[in-house]
Amino acid sequence: xxxxxIRTVLVVGAGTMGGQIALQCAIxxxxxxxxxxxxxALESGxxxxxGYARHLIAEGRADAAVLQRLTPTTDLAAAAAAADLVSxxxxxxxxxxxxxxxxxxxxCPPQTIFTxxxxxxLPSMFAxxxxxxxxxxxxxxxxxxxxxxxxxxMAHPGTSAxxxxxxxxxxxxxxxxxxxxxxxxxxxxxxAMLSALIDAALRxxxxxxxxxxxxxxxxxxxMKMPIGPFGIIDAVGLDTVWKITDFWAGATGDPQSRAxxxxxRGYIDRGxxxxxxxxxxxxxxxPAFQRDGxxxxxxx
Amino acid sequence: xxxxxIRTVLVVGAGTMGGQIALQCAIxxxxxxxxxxxxxALESGxxxxxGYARHLIAEGRADAAVLQRLTPTTDLAAAAAAADLVSxxxxxxxxxxxxxxxxxxxxCPPQTIFTxxxxxxLPSMFAxxxxxxxxxxxxxxxxxxxxxxxxxxMAHPGTSAxxxxxxxxxxxxxxxxxxxxxxxxxxxxxxAMLSALIDAALRxxxxxxxxxxxxxxxxxxxMKMPIGPFGIIDAVGLDTVWKITDFWAGATGDPQSRAxxxxxRGYIDRGxxxxxxxxxxxxxxxPAFQRDGxxxxxxx
Numbered sequence: 046x047x048x049x050x051i052r053t054v055l056v057v058g059a060g061t062m063g064g065q066i067a068l069q070c071a072i073x074x075x076x077x078x079x080x081x082x083x084x085x086a087l088e089s090g091x092x093x094x095x096g097y098a099r100h101l102i103a104e105g106r107a108d109a110a111v112l113q114r115l116t117p118t119t120d121l122a123a124a125a126a127a128a129d130l131v132s133x134x135x136x137x138x139x140x141x142x143x144x145x146x147x148x149x150x151x152x153c154p155p156q157t158i159f160t161x162x163x164x165x166x167l168p169s170m171f172a173x174x175x176x177x178x179x180x181x182x183x184x185x186x187x188x189x190x191x192x193x194x195x196x197x198x199m200a201h202p203g204t205s206a207x208x209x210x211x212x213x214x215x216x217x218x219x220x221x222x223x224x225x226x227x228x229x230x231x232x233x234x235x236x237a238m239l240s241a242l243i244d245a246a247l248r249x250x251x252x253x254x255x256x257x258x259x260x261x262x263x264x265x266x267x268m269k270m271p272i273g274p275f276g277i278i279d280a281v282g283l284d285t286v287w288k289i290t291d292f293w294a295g296a297t298g299d300p301q302s303r304a305x306x307x308x309x310r311g312y313i314d315r316g317x318x319x320x321x322x323x324x325x326x327x328x329x330x331x332p333a334f335q336r337d338g339x340x341x342x343x344x345x
Numbered sequence: 346x347x348x349x350x351i352r353t354v355l356v357v358g359a360g361t362m363g364g365q366i367a368l369q370c371a372i373x374x375x376x377x378x379x380x381x382x383x384x385x386a387l388e389s390g391x392x393x394x395x396g397y398a399r400h401l402i403a404e405g406r407a408d409a410a411v412l413q414r415l416t417p418t419t420d421l422a423a424a425a426a427a428a429d430l431v432s433x434x435x436x437x438x439x440x441x442x443x444x445x446x447x448x449x450x451x452x453c454p455p456q457t458i459f460t461x462x463x464x465x466x467l468p469s470m471f472a473x474x475x476x477x478x479x480x481x482x483x484x485x486x487x488x489x490x491x492x493x494x495x496x497x498x499m500a501h502p503g504t505s506a507x508x509x510x511x512x513x514x515x516x517x518x519x520x521x522x523x524x525x526x527x528x529x530x531x532x533x534x535x536x537a538m539l540s541a542l543i544d545a546a547l548r549x550x551x552x553x554x555x556x557x558x559x560x561x562x563x564x565x566x567x568m569k570m571p572i573g574p575f576g577i578i579d580a581v582g583l584d585t586v587w588k589i590t591d592f593w594a595g596a597t598g599d600p601q602s603r604a605x606x607x608x609x610r611g612y613i614d615r616g617x618x619x620x621x622x623x624x625x626x627x628x629x630x631x632p633a634f635q636r637d638g639x640x641x642x643x644x645x
Contacts, residue, residue: 187567195566222566222640230554235563237554238545238574245541254530254537263535266495266522267487270570274538340522 046156048214051129052076055153057145058134059090059117062162065190066132068094071115072107072191073219078124079117091117101191125152130215132184134162142166143174150176158208160184164236165289167229169201178203182212185233186221188281196221197233239277243286244293246274247305257326261334276334279325283309283318346429346456348514352376355428355453357445359390359417362462363434365490368394370432371415372407372491373519378424379417391417401491425452430515432484434462442466443474450476458508460484464536465589467529469501478503482512485533486521488581496521497533539577543586544593546574547605557626561634576634579625583609583618 052075056067059081067079079094081087094115101107118124125131131153135145146159153159159181161168172178182204187193196216200209209225216223224234232240246264249255255263261273278286290306293299312318312325319325327333352375356367359381367379379394381387394415401407418424425431431453435445446459453459459481461468472478482504487493496516500509509525516523524534532540546564549555555563561573578586590606593599612618612625619625627633 192569193567195563197563217641222562224555224559224563226555227553230549230552234549234555234560235567237549238542238560238564239567241541241545242538245538249530249534249537252530253527255524255526255534259524260534260538262522263495263497263524264538267493267535267539268570269492270568341517 046129046158046211048211048218051158051211051215051218053078053127053129055080055124055128055131055149056134057081057121057131057149058136059087060134061093061188062186062190063132063134064090064094065097065188066134066162066186067115068097068101068107068111069186069190069219069221070132071111072101075114075219076127077115078127079115080119080121080124081117082119084119087117087119097189106191121148122152125149125157126154128153128157130158130160130212132160132162137163137165139166139170143171146171146175146181156180158182158212160212162186165231165292167201167231168199168204169229172201172203179205180208182208183233184212184216187235191220194221195224195235197224197226197235199226199229199233201229240289242274243278244290244302244305246278247290247308248301250275251304251308252301258333258339262340265334266340271335273334275326276332278309279319279327279329279332281319282321283313283325287313346458346511348511348518351429351458351511351515351518353378353427353429355380355424355431355449356434357381357421357431357449358434358436359387360434361393361488362486362490363432364390364394365397365488366432366434366462366486367415368397368401368407368411369486369490369519369521371411372401375414375519376427377415378427379415380419380421380424381417382419384419387417387419397489406491421448422452425449425457426454428453428457430458430460430512432460432462437463437465439466439470443471446471446475446481456480458482458512460512462486465531465592467501467531468499468504469529472501472503479505480508482508483533484512484516487535491520494521495535496523497526497535498523499526499529499533501529540589542574543578544590544602544605546578547590547608548601550575551604551608552601558633558639562640565634566640571635573634575626576632578609579619579627579629579632581619582621583613583625587613 054070054075055078056063057080059079067077070077098112161183168183172181175181183199185197198213213223246260249260257275261275264273287309294302294306317324320329354370354375355378356363357380359379367377370377398412461483468483472481475481483499485497498513513523546560549560557575561575564573587609594602594606617624620629
């Protein structure tokens with residue numbers, strides 16, 4: 046199967062990522078089914094997608110009929126039967142992903158390509174369980190999918206070269222810059238670098254070297270970027286960053302990594318999850334780092 | 346002494362950093378002496394400074410008389426006697442820095458403030474040797490000083506609070522955003538983050554996960570920056586990055602850190618030091634990452 050033969054996409058999991066992937070495919074003319082096991086999750090996911098769509102239509106970046114190509118469904122069998130390509134965004138549990146793909150394997154036509162949007166796992170962890178390891182590959186997106194338009198393509202050792210090629214071309218077709226990994230590696234390419242940057246920023250604050258605003262000021266001042274690491278953490282979500290920092294603190298036993306995780310946890314425990322909760326390291330809307338004078342503060 | 350009482354600055358060491366610091370002070374109206382122990386180094390340093398000055402004057406960012414306020418000298422005694430503040434940029438050897446400050450201590454008035462631009466050492470390593478530890482503080486710049494206008498202010502435990510305050514205000518006076526460190530920490534604030542990012546980028550390539558151009562593409566595509574980590578390494582200089590990676594490989598014994606250092610070393614051994622040598626990870630001028638089509642390449 047070539048990328049241009051892909052007409053119908055099934056996105057499994059209607060969370061933030063699944064919804065954005067589904068919309069991105071619809072923007073690029075594909076017929077999309079968005080499935081979730083929970084009708085409530087599907088409803089709230091579609092509400093989010095509707096909001097994104099209105100915004101992108103208003104900006105002229107999506108056509109007015111985009112949502113007519115995106116069908117929410119809780120009928121997996123029907124959606125699977127029609128799918129040329131599956132994009133999976135269910136929770137980060139290798140056993141769960143294996144079960145989902147095994148079910149899809151019985152429901153999809155034999156040529157359907159399976160892609161996983163896993164952020165932290167490796168496709169080889171559930172390749173055998175999928176029933177069609179040679180047609181399974183990671184196709185991993187970044188948020189927001191239409192702006193941060195980079196997609197990792199990461200095969201496991203059993204993925205066929207044809208599938209890698211088709212999925213790489215498919216990524217381009219839906220407006221993504223494909224980054225093809227040379228081998229399986231947790232964290233892919235961009236996320237590996239972002240994690241390192243966030244880890245260094247947290248160390249500076251947890252270790253008493255610098256305050257949050259000074260860390261961002263230093264980054265923004267040298268890099269001439271409109272946002273620094275703590276602004277980025279607020280956008281990613283402190284809950285997500287905590288999961289990663291907590292995992293590494295446990296895996297390495299490094300006290301400094303634990304201090305990083307604890308720093309994030311302290312904000313979460315006060316309900317500060319970042320942009321989405323109205324506050325994280327900064328308050329939203331109108332965070333300090335976007336205000337005039339932030340860079341030439343008279344502070345301290 | 347307050348920051349506005351600083352009229353005359355002595356910059357010790359006419360390398361790239363010393364020359365840029367001297368020029369930045371002159372741009373902001375100070376009388377500057379630029380000293381180097383080597384007349385040849387001073388001459389080539391002043392040639393570089395002249396080039397920067399012409400460029401900044403042409404851009405309207407420096408007045409035509411800026412170089413009249415910047416005097417090269419090999420007479421340390423005379424320049425020291427006139428100095429309100431010293432900025433030291435000699436090679437990164439704590440014994441050498443201690444000797445230089447000890448000599449300056451005998452030559453400068455008692456109220457002269459000593460600042461070090463060390464990138465990797467801590468002021469406490471040569472505070473006692475300086476003869477005036479309470480008036481010694483790090484004031485650390487980033488290249489190019491007029492664009493990457495962030496300066497770390499880092500005291501050692503014996504620095505007086507008045508000196509920190511004066512030097513922080515002085516940094517603002519010469520157009521820098523001061524980042525005051527809460528404690529001594531090798532690598533300061535921005536450099537600690539940049540090192541982590543560069544380390545992660547090198548790991549991806551040395552470990553076979555991604556190619557150089559793909560690493561930069563991923564960073565540029567998500568961050569919407571005009572340069573990625575390998576473009577940044579080319580700008581910093583592979584020799585400088587190698588010194589840091591080699592130091593960490595030795596200090597940690599981590600084989601992956603050694604692989605990072607070896608990756609950089611391989612380029613250096615072929616004469617590829619980065620932008621300044623006409624080539625590093627990219628060829629200059631007109632590096633691939635600045636060309637149209639780099640982001641939507643059809644590569645691999």
